[in-house]
Amino acid sequence: xxxxxxxxxxxxxxxSLINSLVAGVVPRIGAPYIAIGREDEISALLSDLENVSEGxxxxxxxxxxxxxxxxxxxxxxxxxxxxxxxxxxDCDLSPERRICGSKGTGIATYxxxxxxxxxxxxxxxxxxxxxxxxxxxxxxxxxxxEGLSPESASFAERLSAKxxxxxxxxxxxxxxFDFAHVINTYYKAYLADDDTKMASCLRWIRGEYSTKxxxxxALGVGSIIDDDNWFDYLKLMAVFVQKIGYRGLIxxxxxxxxxxxxxxxxxxENNYEKLLSMFNDTLGGRSPGxxxxxxGTPQFLEDxxxxxxxYEALKSRLSDGRFANTAFKNLSGPVIKLRRLSDDELYAxxxxxxxxxxxxxxxxxxxxxxxxxxxFDTCLxxxxxxxxxxxxxxxxxxxxxLDILRQNEEATxxxxxxxxxxxxxxxxxxxxxxxxxxxxxxxxxxx
Amino acid sequence: xxxxxxxYDDFWDFKAMLPPKKKSAVFSRDTEAVEIDLDADVENNNxxxxxxxxxxxxxxxxxxxxxxxxxxxxxxxxxxxxxxVYRWPSKYTFYERxxxxxxxxxxxxxxxxxxxxxxxxxxxxIQLTKEQLNYYLWWRENQRRGVKIKTDYSYILLYIYExxxxxxxxxPSVGIILLSKLYLDWRGDFPKLDKCMxxxxxxxxxxxxxxxxxxxxxxxxxTLQSESSFRxxxxxxxxxxxxxxxxxxxxxxxxxxxxxxxxxxxDTSSLFEKHIPTCFIYVAxxxxxxxxxxxxxxxxxxxxxxxxxxxxxxxxxxxxxxRIDIEYYSLRSSPQIRExxxxxxxxxxxxxxxxxHIRSRFSSVNLDDRVKKAVLxxxxxxxxxxxxxxxxxxxPEYMKQYESATSGLTPERAREIEKRSWYITEKLVExxxxxxxxxxxxxxxxxxxxxxxxxxVTDSSLSRADTARIGLKHLCDSDxxxxxTWAKSLHMLPDSxxxxxxxxxxxxxxDICIESDGDRYRVIxxxxxxxxxxx
Numbered sequence: 001x002x003x004x005x006x007x008x009x010x011x012x013x014x015x016s017l018i019n020s021l022v023a024g025v026v027p028r029i030g031a032p033y034i035a036i037g038r039e040d041e042i043s044a045l046l047s048d049l050e051n052v053s054e055g056x057x058x059x060x061x062x063x064x065x066x067x068x069x070x071x072x073x074x075x076x077x078x079x080x081x082x083x084x085x086x087x088x089x090d091c092d093l094s095p096e097r098r099i100c101g102s103k104g105t106g107i108a109t110y111x112x113x114x115x116x117x118x119x120x121x122x123x124x125x126x127x128x129x130x131x132x133x134x135x136x137x138x139x140x141x142x143x144x145x146e147g148l149s150p151e152s153a154s155f156a157e158r159l160s161a162k163x164x165x166x167x168x169x170x171x172x173x174x175x176x177f178d179f180a181h182v183i184n185t186y187y188k189a190y191l192a193d194d195d196t197k198m199a200s201c202l203r204w205i206r207g208e209y210s211t212k213x214x215x216x217x218a219l220g221v222g223s224i225i226d227d228d229n230w231f232d233y234l235k236l237m238a239v240f241v242q243k244i245g246y247r248g249l250i251x252x253x254x255x256x257x258x259x260x261x262x263x264x265x266x267x268x269e270n271n272y273e274k275l276l277s278m279f280n281d282t283l284g285g286r287s288p289g290x291x292x293x294x295x296g297t298p299q300f301l302e303d304x305x306x307x308x309x310x311y312e313a314l315k316s317r318l319s320d321g322r323f324a325n326t327a328f329k330n331l332s333g334p335v336i337k338l339r340r341l342s343d344d345e346l347y348a349x350x351x352x353x354x355x356x357x358x359x360x361x362x363x364x365x366x367x368x369x370x371x372x373x374x375x376f377d378t379c380l381x382x383x384x385x386x387x388x389x390x391x392x393x394x395x396x397x398x399x400x401x402l403d404i405l406r407q408n409e410e411a412t413x414x415x416x417x418x419x420x421x422x423x424x425x426x427x428x429x430x431x432x433x434x435x436x437x438x439x440x441x442x443x444x445x446x447x
Numbered sequence: 448x449x450x451x452x453x454x455y456d457d458f459w460d461f462k463a464m465l466p467p468k469k470k471s472a473v474f475s476r477d478t479e480a481v482e483i484d485l486d487a488d489v490e491n492n493n494x495x496x497x498x499x500x501x502x503x504x505x506x507x508x509x510x511x512x513x514x515x516x517x518x519x520x521x522x523x524x525x526x527x528x529x530x531x532v533y534r535w536p537s538k539y540t541f542y543e544r545x546x547x548x549x550x551x552x553x554x555x556x557x558x559x560x561x562x563x564x565x566x567x568x569x570x571x572x573i574q575l576t577k578e579q580l581n582y583y584l585w586w587r588e589n590q591r592r593g594v595k596i597k598t599d600y601s602y603i604l605l606y607i608y609e610x611x612x613x614x615x616x617x618x619p620s621v622g623i624i625l626l627s628k629l630y631l632d633w634r635g636d637f638p639k640l641d642k643c644m645x646x647x648x649x650x651x652x653x654x655x656x657x658x659x660x661x662x663x664x665x666x667x668x669x670t671l672q673s674e675s676s677f678r679x680x681x682x683x684x685x686x687x688x689x690x691x692x693x694x695x696x697x698x699x700x701x702x703x704x705x706x707x708x709x710x711x712x713x714d715t716s717s718l719f720e721k722h723i724p725t726c727f728i729y730v731a732x733x734x735x736x737x738x739x740x741x742x743x744x745x746x747x748x749x750x751x752x753x754x755x756x757x758x759x760x761x762x763x764x765x766x767x768x769x770r771i772d773i774e775y776y777s778l779r780s781s782p783q784i785r786e787x788x789x790x791x792x793x794x795x796x797x798x799x800x801x802x803x804h805i806r807s808r809f810s811s812v813n814l815d816d817r818v819k820k821a822v823l824x825x826x827x828x829x830x831x832x833x834x835x836x837x838x839x840x841x842x843p844e845y846m847k848q849y850e851s852a853t854s855g856l857t858p859e860r861a862r863e864i865e866k867r868s869w870y871i872t873e874k875l876v877e878x879x880x881x882x883x884x885x886x887x888x889x890x891x892x893x894x895x896x897x898x899x900x901x902x903x904v905t906d907s908s909l910s911r912a913d914t915a916r917i918g919l920k921h922l923c924d925s926d927x928x929x930x931x932t933w934a935k936s937l938h939m940l941p942d943s944x945x946x947x948x949x950x951x952x953x954x955x956x957x958d959i960c961i962e963s964d965g966d967r968y969r970v971i972x973x974x975x976x977x978x979x980x981x982x
Contacts, residue, residue: 010957012973032875036868042875065849080875121946121959130942137940144938302845342851347858348865369858376856 009033014360021353022403024396029123031076034352034395037345038073041338044331045077045293049084052291053247057238059282059292061256061318063301064338067390070295073338074252077293081250082120086291087131087241089113090252098259100274101267106227107207110234113251114206129202132183135244136190139163156191163187166243173239174232178221179205183240185219207233231278238290248289256296260306272311279317283334301335341391347376349391350398357402366405371413375401378417514770523658526679526695528750528774530653535757535768542612546764548572549609553616557584562597569762570605590629600637603629607644608762611651619655626651627663634667643760645675650757652680653771672698677753679775693731694724700788705796715803719796722826726795727788730821751777790814791822798826802833915951918944920982922961922970930968941968952981 009017009030017030027034035042041062048058064070078088091097091112098105116125139162140150148155167180182201189197200218207225209215215224225233238249259275262268275294281287301308301318309315318335341349350372358365379394404416514533521529552572563582567574575583587606589596607629610622617625630644648671652659659681664671671681682695705711711719755771757763793809800808814822914937921930934944945968949959960974970978 008957010974012958012971015973032872035871035875036864039867039871042871046874063849065846068849076875083876121942121949122963130946133940134943134946137938137943140938150938298843298846298849302843337848339849340851342853343856344853344861344864345851347856347861348868351861351865352868373856373858380856 009356009359011360014356018357018360018399021395022399024392026071026075028075029079031072031079033356034349035076036349036352037341038069038338040329040331041073041336042076044336045073046080048291049077049081049086049248049250052250052289053084053086055242055288057282057285057287057290057292059279059334060294061301061335062293062295062338063298063335064295065298065340067392068338068340069391070338071254072391074254074293074295078118078250078252079123082118082123085120085247086250087117087119087127087246087248088250088252089117090254091116092255093253093258094255095258095261098262099253099271099278101227101271104210104227106274107225107230109253110207110225110230113234113253119246128205131241131244131246132186132202136163136187138245160187166240169243170236170240173236175223175225175229175236178223179233179236179240181221182219205237231274231281235281235287235290239288242289248291250291250293252293252295254295256294257300260296260300260303268306269311272308272314275308276311276313276317279314279334298337343376343380346379346389346391346394347372349395350376353395353398354402357399357406361406363406365402367402367413374413375417517769518656520656522653522656524680524682526682526776528776530774531772532654533770533772535765535770537765537768540765542762542764544573545571545608545762546612546767549613550616552580552584553609553613555584557581557588560585565599565601567601570601570608571762572605590632591625593628595632598633600639603633603637603640604761607647611647611758611761612764612767614655614767619651619657623648623651623655623657623660624663627660631663631667634670641670641674645671645681646677647758647761649675649677649680650755650759650769650771653755653773654757654769677755677773677775679777690728693728696731696784697724697727697788697792700785701792702785702789703792705792708796710796710800710803710805710807715799715805718799718803722799722829723792723795726798726822726825727791729825730791730818733821733824734818749777749781751775786813787818791818794819794822795826798822798830802826802829804833912951915948916982918948919952919960919970919978922948922968923975923978923982925969927967952978955981 013030013033017027017033020027020030021034045060048060051058062070062073074090078090081088091109093099093109096105097109097112099109100106114128117127117131118125119127119131121127122130139159143155143158143162144150146158148158163184167183170176170180170183173179182204186198186201189195189201197219203209204215204219204221204224207230209218209224212222212224215221223229234249234251241249259268259271262271278292282290282292299307304310308318318333320330320333320335354365354367354372375398376394379389379397382389401413401416405411405413514536517532517534519529519531521527549572558581560578560581563576563578565575565579565583572580583602583605586596586598586602590606607626610617610625610629614622626644626648630640630648634640634644648659648664651657659671661668668681672678675681678699679695682698705719705723708719751774753773753775755773757769757771758767790812791814794812794814797808797812800806918930918933921927921933930944931941934941937944937947939947945961945963948961952960956974956977958971958974960971960978961968962971963969
C-alpha cells in the first residue's frame with residue numbers, strides 16, 4: 001500500500017469529509033478519498049470531461065437505486081471538474097423545479113443552476129460574477145502585455161475590441177446576440193463603475209427577469225431567459241466560458257425521479273421531450289463545451305408506463321443493445337447503471353474510513369479486523385439489509401462507533417456493540433481467512 | 448236605390464266581383480301517348496277545341512298518397528308488440544328504371560375481367576360504363592359463390608340495392624342471407640357498412656317477416672345493437688328465456704360500456720365476461736320479487752311506437768319502399784332503470800377489480816343497500832379466494848441489473864479493492880499538470896503576470912510565488928487596502944488575484960488557502976500554520 005502510506009489528506013478537506021460522513025450527507029469536498037469501487041464508471045465520466053474540454057459535448061444518465069452512490073459519484077466528478085478548470089452548475093429537481101413546465105418550473109431549474117455555478121476559486125456557487133470579473137481582468141492583462149499603457153486611450157480601445165471579438169463570436173448561437181449585448185453592457189457598466197447596471201446584467205444572465213418589458217427597460221434587450229429557452233442559454237454559456245478560458249461547463253441535475261413522479265401525463269411527456277431535445281443537442285455535437293450529467297432511479301429510466309422508457313424516442317436511444325448482458329458492463333452508452341456496492345466494496349469502505357478517521361484525529365483506532373468484520377456482519381444481518389443497506393448508513397454508524405471509542409478510553413468494541421452483535425455464519429473460506437487474520441492488530445493498519 | 452230585396456241582397460254577393468276560379472287539371476305523370484281520332488267530333492275543323500280523352504287506366508296508375516296497410520303481425524320477439532308495414536305514400540313513381548335494370552341484370556352471366564374502379568354516391572346501372580358493368584357482374588358472380596375479389600364500396604351498394612329492390616326475383620329468405628354475408632365479408636374493408644346495414648337488415652326482416660339470422664351475425668351482434676336505430680330488434684331472445692331477457696336489460700339499459708374499462712385487458716377480460724352478466728342475472732332474479740324496476744316481463748316496461756322509413760338512405764324503388772310502424776316495449780325509456788342497471792354494473796366492476804388486485808375503484812356508486820348486499824353476496828366466494836391468493840409485490844425484471852454483482856464478504860478481496868482504490872483517488876486529486884496547460888486561445892494568467900508586473904510594485908526578479916506571497920501576507924495581516932492596491936498593480940481584480948494566490952500554493956498546501964466569506968477574502972484558519980511557513 002505504498003501510495004496510501006505517503007498520501008496526506010489536507011486537513012481542511014479531511015475535516016469536511018469526516019463531518020459529511022458522520023452527518024450522512026454526500027461530501028462536497030474530499031469525495032475522492034472514499035471513492036471505493038466504481039473505477040470503470042469514474043473512468044467513463046473522466047473521458048467525457050476530456051471530450052468536453054476538446055470542444056465536444058456529452059450527456060450521461062447515472063441510474064441507481066436509492067443509496068447506491070449516484071449523488072456521491074456526481075459530487076466526485078463535480079469536484080474533479082472544478083479542479084481541472086471546468087465550471088460546474090448543479091441542482092436537484094423537485095416539484096417546483098423541472099426540465100420543462102409552465103408557471104416557471106423550467107426557468108427555476110436554470111436559476112438554481114446559475115445560482116450554483118461554481119469555479120475552482122468559488123466551489124460553493126455564486127461564481128458568475130467572479131467568472132466575468134476574472135475574464136475582464138485577464139483581458140486587461142493581455143492588452144497590457146501587448147505593450148499598451150493602461151492610462152492610454154488605445155488601451156481602452158484595444159480592450160473593447162477584444163471584448164467585442166468574444167461577444168461577436170457568440171452571436172451565431174441561439175440567443176447569442178442578446179447575450180453578447182448584455183456582456184457588452186456589463187463591460188461598459190464596469191468601466192463606468194455603474195454597480196446597478198452590472199447587477200442588472202447579472203440578473204439577466206441568471207434568468208431573473210420575468211418580463212421582456214422589464215429587461216428592455218433595464219438593459220435594452222428584447223428577450224429574456226424563460227421556461228422555453230433556458231437550455232439554449234445554457235449552451236450559450238458553455239460556449240462563452242470556453243472562450244474566456246475555462247475548459248467547459250458541466251451541469252449536474254440530480255433527483256430526476258421527480259419527473260417520473262409528475263402525475264399529469266402530458267406534463268411528464270413534455271419534460272421527456274425536452275430531455276430528448278437536450279440529448280440530441282449534446283450527443284449531436286450542437287452543444288460545444290457542455291457536459292450534462294443526470295441522476296435518477298431505475299424506475300425513472302425503465303418504468304414502461306411512466307419512466308423515460310415510456311417515451312419511445314428516449315427508449316430507443318437509452319435502452320441497452322441486443323447484446324447487453326447483466327454479467328458484462330458496457331459504459332459506452334449514455335446510461336451508467338450503478339450496481340449496489342458489493343459486500344467486499346462496503347468492507348473496503350469501512351477500512352478506508354478507519355484510516356481517514358485515524359489521520360484526522362491523529363490516533364490509533366482501537367478496533368481489530370475481527371471487530372470490523374463483526375460490525376459489518378451486524379449491518380448486513382439487519383432486517384432488509386440485503387436490499388436496502390447503503391454505504392451512507394454503514395459509514396455513519398461506523399464513524400459513530402469510532403468516535404465513541406475515541407472519546408471514551410474505557411469503551412471497548414464489545415461493550416459499545418452489546419446486544420447488537422450477530423455471530424456470522426462461518427464458511428470454510430471464512431475459517432481459513434480468520435486464521436490468517438488472527439494475528440492482525442490495529443497497529444498493522446498503515447496509513 | 449234597390450228596387451227589391453233580392454237586388455239588395457245581391458249587392459253583398461261578391462261572387463260576381465271575384466275572378467273565376469281556375470279549375471286545376473287532373474295532373475298525371477304518365478307520359479304515354481293516347482290515340483285520338485281527329486275526324487270525329489271536330490267542330491269547324493278546329494283541332495284546338497278537340498277534347499283529349501281521359502287515360503283509360505290513368506287514375507289507377509297514380510300512387511295513392513295515403514298509406515295503405517300491407518301487413519301487420521306480431522314477431523317472435525318479446526320486446527316487440529307488433530309490426531305494421533304500409534306501402535309508401537307518394538304521388539310519384541321513382542327509380543322505376545333502376546328496378547327494370549335490376550330485373551334485367553339479375554340473370555346476366557358474368558365473364559372474368561380486370562378490375563375497374565367505380566364511384567357514385569347513389570350507384571345505379573345507368574352510371575356504369577360497359578367495363579364497369581362487366582366488372583360488377585363478374586364481382587357479383589364471385590360474391591354469390593363466396594369468393595372475395597377486389598371491389599369498391601359503390602359496387603357493394605349497387606348489389607345491396609339490387610337485393611332490396613327485387614324481392615320477387617330474390618326470395619327474401621335468401622335475400623337476408625345474401626345481405627348478411629355481404630355485410631360480414633366487407634365490413635372490415637368498408638367500415639361505412641356498419642352505419643347503414645344494421646338498419647337495412649332490420650327493415651328487410653320487418654317487411655318480409657323474417658327473424659334476424661343470428662347464427663350468421665353472432666359475431667357482430669354488438670355492432671348491430673349499437674349502430675342500429677332500433678336496438679331492441681337485435682336482441683337474441685325469445686319470450687320464454689328469462690335469463691336472456693335480463694341480459695337484454697343489461698345490454699340496453701346500461702349506459703356504461705364495461706368492455707371499454709381501462710382495466711379490461713387480456714388478463715382481466717375473462718373475469719369481466721364471466722361475472723358482469725352472471726352477477727346481474729343473479730341480482731335481477733333476487734330483487735325482481737321486491738323491486739318492480741327489475742321485473743323482466745314485458746308488461747312492466749313502457750310501450751312505445753316507432754315509425755321507420757324502410758331502407759332510409761338507400762336506393763329503393765317506389766313499389767318496394769315501405770313505411771314500418773313498430774310497437775315495442777322500451778328498455779331505454781326509463782332513466783331510473785338505466786341508472787340502477789349502470790350502478791349495478793359499476794359496483795360489480797369494483798368487486799372484479801378487488802379480485803384482480805387493482806386498487807382503483809369507482810367512487811360513490813349510488814346503490815340501494817339491498818342491491819349492494821346482493822352483489823356482494825354473489826362475489827363473496829370469489830373475493831375470499833382472491834384474498835388468500837394475494838400476489839406478492841414482485842420487483843420488475845430490470846431491477847436485477849442494479850443489484851451487486853457478487854455476494855458474500857472475502858476480506859482479502861476487500862483489502863485488494865481498498866488498495867486499488869488509491870490509484871483512482873490519486874488520479875482524481877493530482878494537481879493540474881503542465882502538459883495540460885491551457886491552449887493559446889485561452890488565458891494563462893501566470894504568463895501574463897510575468898510580462899506585465901510593474902516594477903514599482905514588485906521587483907522584476909520576483910518569481911510568481913514571491914509575488915503571490917506579497918498578496919498572501921497582506922491578507923494574513925488583514926490589510927485589505929494593501930491587498931487591493933497590490934491586485935490593482937497587477938492589473939487584476941481582487942477575485943483574480945485570490946485565484947492566482949490559490950493556484951500558486953495549491954501544490955504545497957493541497958487545498959485553496961483563501962476563501963471568500965461574503966464580504967472579503969480571508970485566509971483559511973486551518974492552514975494558518977502552513978501559510979505562515981510559506982510567507
